Amino acid sequence: MAKSANENRVVVKVFLYGIQPQIWRRFSIDVGATFLELNDAIQAAMGWDNKHPHEFRHGKGKRLVDVIGPVGLEDQTPGEFQDETKLTIADFLGKRRTPIRILYRYDFADEWVHELVFEKKESSEQSGPVMIDGARNCPEEDSGGTFQYMQAQAGDTQWMSPGYDPEAFDIKAVDFMAKKTRKRKS
Numbered sequence: 001m002a003k004s005a006n007e008n009r010v011v012v013k014v015f016l017y018g019i020q021p022q023i024w025r026r027f028s029i030d031v032g033a034t035f036l037e038l039n040d041a042i043q044a045a046m047g048w049d050n051k052h053p054h055e056f057r058h059g060k061g062k063r064l065v066d067v068i069g070p071v072g073l074e075d076q077t078p079g080e081f082q083d084e085t086k087l088t089i090a091d092f093l094g095k096r097r098t099p100i101r102i103l104y105r106y107d108f109a110d111e112w113v114h115e116l117v118f119e120k121k122e123s124s125e126q127s128g129p130v131m132i133d134g135a136r137n138c139p140e141e142d143s144g145g146t147f148q149y150m151q152a153q154a155g156d157t158q159w160m161s162p163g164y165d166p167e168a169f170d171i172k173a174v175d176f177m178a179k180k181t182r183k184r185k186s
Helices: 035-046 089-093 145-153 176-180
Strands: 009-016 024-030 054-060 063-069 081-083 100-106 112-122 130-135
Touching (some): 024 035, 035 054, 035 100, 035 112, 035 176, 089 112
Parallel strands (some): 063 081
Antiparallel strands (some): 009 024, 009 112, 024 130, 054 100
């Protein structure tokens, strides 16, 4: 089947590193969305509150020194820096074949590292991000990162709020619109 020149969306899978069983989400988004809009979609899909700095890292092999992020990270980037408010997903993907993998870092203190996979391009009449699938509840904000999360899951520490269910994920509860109104911290 020939690929359509009208592939206006991309399916994205994002999952947290270092957590087993895996916490992941899959959604589609317009290729015309900026990386800032992609950040907002990831925040909504994962259940984060968008309270902390973030960046996207990519590069060749294991050297992920190129950064897409908020203005202000330029001086901290050993590779190429691109402003997330100007770079669209379409510009980043170009004519490259999918899947394409990059890293998404959120909350540099807790160091939540996500792998983000642009799985496939597709054509659709939908607009805005659309949730497709996912598994397991995302850790709570400011919970200490992967190591503390795994310790809590093993019963070695207790930081989770009463009623937190690590297995719970309700695809219908994901609201991509609500996150847009929240104030960002750079």
